Amino acid sequence: xxxxxxxxxxxxxxxxxxxxxxxxxxxxxxxxxxxxxxxxxxxxxxxxxxxxxxxxxxxxxxxxxxxxxxxxxxxxxxxxxxxxxxxxxxxxxxxxxxxxxxxxxxxxxxxxx
Amino acid sequence: xxxxxxxxxxxxxxxxxxxxxxxxxxxxxxxxxxxxxxxxxxxxxxxxxxxxxxxxxxxxxxxxxxxxxxxxxxxxxxxxxxxxxxxxxxxxxxxxxxxxxxxxxxxxxxxxxxxxx
Numbered sequence: 296x297x298x299x300x301x302x303x304x305x306x307x308x309x310x311x312x313x314x315x316x317x318x319x320x321x322x323x324x325x326x327x328x329x330x331x332x333x334x335x336x337x338x339x340x341x342x343x344x345x346x347x348x349x350x351x352x353x354x355x356x357x358x359x360x361x362x363x364x365x366x367x368x369x370x371x372x373x374x375x376x377x378x379x380x381x382x383x384x385x386x387x388x389x390x391x392x393x394x395x396x397x398x399x400x401x402x403x404x405x406x407x408x
Numbered sequence: 409x410x411x412x413x414x415x416x417x418x419x420x421x422x423x424x425x426x427x428x429x430x431x432x433x434x435x436x437x438x439x440x441x442x443x444x445x446x447x448x449x450x451x452x453x454x455x456x457x458x459x460x461x462x463x464x465x466x467x468x469x470x471x472x473x474x475x476x477x478x479x480x481x482x483x484x485x486x487x488x489x490x491x492x493x494x495x496x497x498x499x500x501x502x503x504x505x506x507x508x509x510x511x512x513x514x515x516x517x518x519x520x521x522x523x524x525x
Contacts, residue, residue, distance in 0.1 A: 304448060327511040338412070338498055338516025339451070384450055394439055394505045394512050395466075398450040 298322055299387050301399030308375055309407050316370045316402045318385035323366070325387035329396070330359065330370050333382045342383070343370075375406045411435070412517035414499050420523045427486040429520050431499030438504035440482035441514065442466075442474060445496040457482055458504060489524045496521050 301318045308314045318328075329344035345352045345359040345368065352359045356373040372379055385399040415430035433440065439458050443451040443466075453466030455474040463474050471493060475483045482501075486493055500514040 299450075301450070329511075329513075331516075336518065338500070338518050340516065341513045344511070388511050394502050394514070395441075395453060395456060396451075396514060397467075398443075398452070400448050400450040 298397045299385060299399040301385050301402060303402060304400065305403045305405075307405045307407065310375065310377060312375050312406070314372050314375055314379075314404055314406070316383055316385070316404070317367065318369065318399050319365075319367045320387050321366065322387070322389065322397075324389045325397075327388040328359070328361065328368050329386050329388075330357075331384045331386060331398075333384065333401075335381075339382075339384055372404075375404075377406045377408050380405050412499055412501055412515050414497075414517040414520050416520050417518065418521050418523075420525065421486075421489050422525055423490060425486075425489050425524075427489045427522065427524075429484040429486075429497055429499075429522070431482045431484070431501075431517055432480055433482075433499075433501040433515070434480065435501060435515065436479070437501035437515075438479070439502045439512075439514075440476065441500040441502075442472075442482065442484045443498045443500065444468070445498055445519070451498060454484065489522075491524050494522060494524045 330342045331339035332342040333339040343354045358371045361368045383402045386396040412433045441456040442454040457463045457476040473485045497520045499517040502512045502514045
């Protein structure tokens with residue numbers, strides 16, 4: 296049973312488009328929601344993260360939107376570039392869980408030139 | 409520059425073999441993790457360790473064991489490899505969460521793609 300459900304599994308957009316990746320969670324004890332980005336042949340790396348006390352967080356072209364009541368959060372990539380082509384994972388962590396993360400299934404994004 | 413290294417990028421083993429995957433981090437992190445990555449399933453936690461000789465089961469520990477004899481090194485052991493353990497294995501490390509509500513970034517190695525024939 297996946298505690299964090301991610302969609303879509305794959306996504307293709309044109310350069311300049313705004314891909315949106317969605318995640319939903321069940322466990323209301325989760326209190327930290329990071330996104331990791333993985334390029335081919337590399338391990339995932341932290342991209343951006345949000346806490347449930349804010350509804351939105353921006354870092355450069357990357358924005359997380361968070362809806363606590365719906366238990367959903369999403370990643371938006373503004374003005375997407377071919378270099379953003381990667382696999383994106385959402386994740387969630389519980390308070391006092393020893394820094395353990397529960398990951399979503401991943402989204403493979405391709406940004407066409 | 410932070411670094412997590414894994415002993416092999418690619419490994420091919422036969423069913424029933426004992427397999428060792430090694431991970432080393434140079435960041436003096438307390439926590440170390442082993443995940444497997446499968447398409448559509450994301451990353452699933454196998455085991456993690458928060459200190460030398462300490463280990464905790466993750467979501468899918470069956471068929472695996474781990475060893476942490478030194479702070480910087482965390483080994484994943486497949487006692488008798490099976491074909492359903494063919495996967496990408498990722499090691500990660502992080503600082504121990506020192507305070508309430510504090511979450512520390514996990515740093516990942518490049519992965520080991522294991523094929524069990």
